[in-house]
Amino acid sequence: MSAPLSQEQKIVHFLNRTSFGPTPGNVQRAARIGIRAYLDEQLEPGRIADQLAEEKVAGLKTMRFDSRELIELYPPPRVQRQLATSQAEMAMQSMEGPRVVILELQQAKLLRALYSNRQLYEVMVDFWSNHFNIYAAKGANRWLTTSYDRDTIRPRALGKFKDLLEATAKSPAMLFYLDNWLSAGPDSPGAQMAGPNNRRRGLNENYARELMELHTLGIDGGYTQKDVQEVARCFTGWTIVQPRGQGVFHFAQRIHDNGEKTVLGRRIPRGGGMDDGLRVIEILAEHPSTAQFIAAKLVRRFVADEPPPGMVNKAAEAFLRSGGDIPTVLRAIVDTPEFFARENFQAKIKNPLEFVTSALRVTGSEAQVTHQLLRYLGRMGAPLFLAQAPTGYPDIASSWISADMLLTRMNFASDLVANRLPETNVAAETLKDRDGLIRRIAPDSLSPATQAALTQADGNQAIALLLAAPEFQRR
Numbered sequence: 001m002s003a004p005l006s007q008e009q010k011i012v013h014f015l016n017r018t019s020f021g022p023t024p025g026n027v028q029r030a031a032r033i034g035i036r037a038y039l040d041e042q043l044e045p046g047r048i049a050d051q052l053a054e055e056k057v058a059g060l061k062t063m064r065f066d067s068r069e070l071i072e073l074y075p076p077p078r079v080q081r082q083l084a085t086s087q088a089e090m091a092m093q094s095m096e097g098p099r100v101v102i103l104e105l106q107q108a109k110l111l112r113a114l115y116s117n118r119q120l121y122e123v124m125v126d127f128w129s130n131h132f133n134i135y136a137a138k139g140a141n142r143w144l145t146t147s148y149d150r151d152t153i154r155p156r157a158l159g160k161f162k163d164l165l166e167a168t169a170k171s172p173a174m175l176f177y178l179d180n181w182l183s184a185g186p187d188s189p190g191a192q193m194a195g196p197n198n199r200r201r202g203l204n205e206n207y208a209r210e211l212m213e214l215h216t217l218g219i220d221g222g223y224t225q226k227d228v229q230e231v232a233r234c235f236t237g238w239t240i241v242q243p244r245g246q247g248v249f250h251f252a253q254r255i256h257d258n259g260e261k262t263v264l265g266r267r268i269p270r271g272g273g274m275d276d277g278l279r280v281i282e283i284l285a286e287h288p289s290t291a292q293f294i295a296a297k298l299v300r301r302f303v304a305d306e307p308p309p310g311m312v313n314k315a316a317e318a319f320l321r322s323g324g325d326i327p328t329v330l331r332a333i334v335d336t337p338e339f340f341a342r343e344n345f346q347a348k349i350k351n352p353l354e355f356v357t358s359a360l361r362v363t364g365s366e367a368q369v370t371h372q373l374l375r376y377l378g379r380m381g382a383p384l385f386l387a388q389a390p391t392g393y394p395d396i397a398s399s400w401i402s403a404d405m406l407l408t409r410m411n412f413a414s415d416l417v418a419n420r421l422p423e424t425n426v427a428a429e430t431l432k433d434r435d436g437l438i439r440r441i442a443p444d445s446l447s448p449a450t451q452a453a454l455t456q457a458d459g460n461q462a463i464a465l466l467l468a469a470p471e472f473q474r475r
Helices: 007-018 024-033 035-042 051-058 067-073 077-083 087-093 098-115 119-131 141-156 161-170 172-177 206-215 225-234 275-285 288-302 309-321 326-335 352-362 371-379 403-417 428-432 434-441 448-455 459-468
Strands: 238-241 248-251 261-263 266-268
Touching: 007 024, 007 035, 007 119, 007 434, 024 035, 024 434, 035 119, 035 326, 051 098, 067 141, 098 119, 098 141, 098 352, 098 371, 119 141, 119 288, 119 326, 141 161, 141 172, 161 172, 161 206, 161 275, 172 238, 172 248, 206 225, 206 275, 225 261, 225 275, 261 275, 266 275, 288 309, 288 326, 309 326, 352 371, 352 403, 352 434, 371 403, 403 459, 428 434, 428 459, 434 459, 448 459
Parallel strands: none
Antiparallel strands: 238 248, 261 266
């Protein structure tokens, strides 16, 4: 049998899985108060002071505006051109608009991942943003995604799953992304009214299908095409007031299908109005298949690409027992003996966001989130908020280890350590303390190949090699 992890390895492993990478301060605190106490702290983010991260994000002015204000202040380029009074103003405004909104949203995400003391909370915000993925560059979502992140995902990332599910269902960004804002009962009074582009409104199944396949039950969760149609009928009328204007949720009774529906064998009587959709959310949130599906995704994120069935079952039991309480499920995962099993140590490949932030954190770097830093994430295959498919970005190793992606990671490590990234500087003491860096990355677990490579390098080159090594690529 493999030897159990040492306490130092357990701490690094725990921090790699529940944060965006260990820092010297995190390692010391976890060692001092213990892993379980550290976990309990992280599961109550409201009690953790986070002044530095808040100050960093405060400089991004778009993060304070609602969707209506964003579209007024950062209109599409064609509107800007119409408003411009000179060639110079036109040229200047062409650099503004919705691109600024998305850019600052990306900057805020990376700054929080890098500087926040509420690391597990930020990990879960990222997890749920990916689980309930929307594409920020689709039409009105260029202005709606800021609110989606701030007002929908972030307040509920460590709450009850049902509350998060309902909030995403009502989110204008989700309604726009999956076209549910256009969905109408074919026989409803409002169906005859012209929709966008003067098209007659009709039933749209996009959101209903993704709601069951990706958000709750999973593809093998026991639903049928008839269930998709019935759920779509339940969510008719869940729409948006002026996507490129007010950008707020609205239930429109005139386009709702008021007939009787049956979802997963459960009767939903006629005349329910908006409650039809709320009833579907209850049914799905409480369904055993949802518990299994969410548990498997969480175990995949925190433990292994192939989630151990025993761990998934325990997490699913905790989900059902607690009514979908996310902290309860996370405690169940960490408390399972397999969490610290030797075979799960360094078993996950970091995705681009995890790689970049962990490199900055482990080296004690002071960084401004520049275009070049964000471009590196894009070159690694994961530009923030720009996954086009409803599935979001994948969470398995094979998605992130192509030759081109690994070469880009090596180039990033080299640029970081050489301080070639604009407004980013590695802490001087890190460059002098290679052994300390090794302990934060892979205590007692560097491979012979990595050790041999390090003996042939010195100074900054050794640090860059260490960040490019397989041990750092993994978490």
